[in-house]
Amino acid sequence: xxxxxxxxxxxxxxxxxxxxxxxxxxxxxxxxxxxxxxxxxxxxxxxxxxxxxxxxxxxxxxxxxxxxxxxxxxxxxxxxxxxxxxxxxxxxxxxxxxxxxxxxxxxxxxxxxxxxxxxxxxxxxxxxxxxxxxxxxxxxxxxxxxxxxxxxxxxxxxxxxxxxxxxxxxxxxxxxxxxxxxxxxxxxxxxxxxxxxxxxxxxxxxxxxxxxxxxxxxxxxxxxxxxxxxxxxxxxxxxxxxxxxxxxxxxxxxxxxxxxxxxxxxxxxxxxxxxxxxxxxxxxxxxxxxxxxxxxxxxxxxxxxxxxxxxxxxxxxxxxxxxxxxxxxxxxxxxxxxxxxxxxxxxxxxxxxxxxxxxxxxxxxxxxxxxxxxxxxxx
Amino acid sequence: xxxxxxxxxxxxxxxxxxxxxxxxxxxxxxxxxxxxxxxxxxxxxxxxxxxxxxxxxxxxxxxxxxxxxxxxxxxxxxxxxxxxxxxxxxxxxxxxxxxxxxxxxxxxxxxxxxxxxxxxxxxxxxxxxxxxxxxxxxxxxxxxxxxxxxxxxxx
Numbered sequence: 001x002x003x004x005x006x007x008x009x010x011x012x013x014x015x016x017x018x019x020x021x022x023x024x025x026x027x028x029x030x031x032x033x034x035x036x037x038x039x040x041x042x043x044x045x046x047x048x049x050x051x052x053x054x055x056x057x058x059x060x061x062x063x064x065x066x067x068x069x070x071x072x073x074x075x076x077x078x079x080x081x082x083x084x085x086x087x088x089x090x091x092x093x094x095x096x097x098x099x100x101x102x103x104x105x106x107x108x109x110x111x112x113x114x115x116x117x118x119x120x121x122x123x124x125x126x127x128x129x130x131x132x133x134x135x136x137x138x139x140x141x142x143x144x145x146x147x148x149x150x151x152x153x154x155x156x157x158x159x160x161x162x163x164x165x166x167x168x169x170x171x172x173x174x175x176x177x178x179x180x181x182x183x184x185x186x187x188x189x190x191x192x193x194x195x196x197x198x199x200x201x202x203x204x205x206x207x208x209x210x211x212x213x214x215x216x217x218x219x220x221x222x223x224x225x226x227x228x229x230x231x232x233x234x235x236x237x238x239x240x241x242x243x244x245x246x247x248x249x250x251x252x253x254x255x256x257x258x259x260x261x262x263x264x265x266x267x268x269x270x271x272x273x274x275x276x277x278x279x280x281x282x283x284x285x286x287x288x289x290x291x292x293x294x295x296x297x298x299x300x301x302x303x304x305x306x307x308x309x310x311x312x313x314x315x316x317x318x319x320x321x322x323x324x325x326x327x328x329x330x331x332x333x334x335x336x337x338x339x340x341x342x343x344x345x346x347x348x349x350x351x352x353x354x355x356x357x358x359x360x361x362x363x364x365x366x367x368x369x370x371x372x373x374x375x376x377x378x379x
Numbered sequence: 380x381x382x383x384x385x386x387x388x389x390x391x392x393x394x395x396x397x398x399x400x401x402x403x404x405x406x407x408x409x410x411x412x413x414x415x416x417x418x419x420x421x422x423x424x425x426x427x428x429x430x431x432x433x434x435x436x437x438x439x440x441x442x443x444x445x446x447x448x449x450x451x452x453x454x455x456x457x458x459x460x461x462x463x464x465x466x467x468x469x470x471x472x473x474x475x476x477x478x479x480x481x482x483x484x485x486x487x488x489x490x491x492x493x494x495x496x497x498x499x500x501x502x503x504x505x506x507x508x509x510x511x512x513x514x515x516x517x518x519x520x521x522x523x524x525x526x527x528x529x530x531x532x533x534x
Contacts (some may be wrong), residue, residue, distance in 0.1 A: 001420055002420040002421055004399040004401065005399065006397065006398070006399050007399050008398055009398050009442060009444050011444065035440055035441065035442060035445070036422055036437075036440060039401070039421075039422065039440035039441075039442070040421040040422050040440060042422065043421050043440075044421070047474060052442070054442070054445065056445060079479070103434075126510070127399065127425070127509050127510025127511075128435060128488070128507055128508075128509060129425060129428055129435045129436050129437045129509045129510045130422065132434040132435060132436050133436050133437065133440075166427075238442070265435070267483075270497060282509070283509035283510060284423060284509070284510060308431065322434060334491065
């Protein structure tokens with residue numbers, strides 16, 4: 001039996017009221033959505049906030065819809081606003097309210113059509129009950145994990161506490177100066193590969209931050225979210241018909257500069273994304289290694305831009321470097337896939353932060369990158 | 380103590396609980412519904428699975444306040460009076476329970492599946508039950524029982 005520490009439970013109806021509660025109680029308050037990460041962590045006494053602020057009554061944080069209007073919030077459903085098959089203006093985004101559950105996201109037709117890698121990842125998180133409860137906002141803000149940290153209070157007290165919680169040494173690496181707890185969420189690598197932005201609301205207002213800038217290399221607190229900020233929604237830019245040579249909404253400027261982008265105006269790009277996850281059991285487990293890929297392809301099937309993100313190896317997802325320089329303008333065949341996988345292997349060194357052999361995890365990097373890229377080719 | 384109002388198996392129930400109680404603690408220690416099991420008690424094993432608004436969730440990590448104004452269904456509410464739910468009956472006929480500790484959670488996951496998908500494939504059954512650990516059976520007879528129940532419900 002694992003009892004929760006005592007707390008007061010607040011149920012605000014608006015983002016502003018929730019932020020105000022978090023701000024008022026400072027580090028003694030934490031937000032909860034699905035609770036699938038926070039509740040077990042509280043049972044382990046990793047967090048003991050006196051105030052829990054439930055976000056579940058905030059309807060503005062729900063909805064999945066395609067919008068071209070930055071002001072649209074809340075209330076949408078799977079089919080409303082889907083104009084993607086017709087003309088799409090250049091600022092078209094897929095908006096996902098942070099309270100949408102992982103089960104709903106994995107089954108949502110808009111997410112499946114536009115962001116298949118994200119839908120796949122959401123459907124591979126934990127097990128079915130946890131996907132029914134857990135939200136994408138919570139998955140993005142998931143606490144980092146480690147073989148020592150994620151144990152009961154009783155267990156941790158026996159050997160002494162660690163850097164991440166109440167101690168001053170890392171029992172995993174022995175050298176002890178840096179926390180090596182790993183980013184272990186499935187959806188963020190996909191959101192980074194798809195060029196998503198996160199909307200955060202805090203006491204001083206609302207700000208947007210790119211998914212690629214959201215995570216930092218610190219196992220103790222690995223995001224740029226302040227403790228009194230709430231992640232309210234996620235926006236994923238969608239591909240529209242080209243109009244000015246900057247078709248790819250993700251880093252479009254770089255494509256235009258590179259000179260390898262789509263040439264004539266009016267050409268249509270096609271984006272595909274995929275996700276692969278290494279774990280011991282095909283359910284419940286967190287990833288030992290995760291690979292998200294997203295590629296923009298020209299009509300003739302050649303790569304315009306391709307992005308890979310690898311995670312579960314360290315405190316933040318790693319964006320793979322040097323892919324475009326060998327992939328742009330080429331077809332995604334076996335030779336190119338092998339070369340990209342080798343580049344991935346050279347950049348990835350798993351930390352010894354979980355119980356599974358890190359050499360094996362590293363050897364799996366090119367294997368899982370090849371499989372993910374293979375998914376993009378449909379073969 | 381605060382008073383929480385729950386709709387459990389069709390009955391409106393009131394219960395005094397500490398603010399930090401989970402739904403599972405409220406069911407077991409507040410309402411005496413001990414069918415839902417306290418296994419790992421941290422969201423890994425699935426023994427505490429109940430159905431909230433038609434979806435299988437883990438009651439051991441659900442704050443009780445999140446179940447207010449929702450429809451909670453536990454293993455005690457699956458049978459129709461003295462007539463077992465077809466899933467329960469097929470578990471019996473197929474020998475799908477051994478020690479029985481995981482059974483209430485698996486029954487709830489199975490009923491939630493069949494309510495949404497009346498004729499699941501074997502693979503869909505396996506996926507729907509992938510969050511319920513059973514250390515006795517090896518699962519084969521459990522899948523057999525759910526398949527048989529689906530066939531019976533479809534008649």
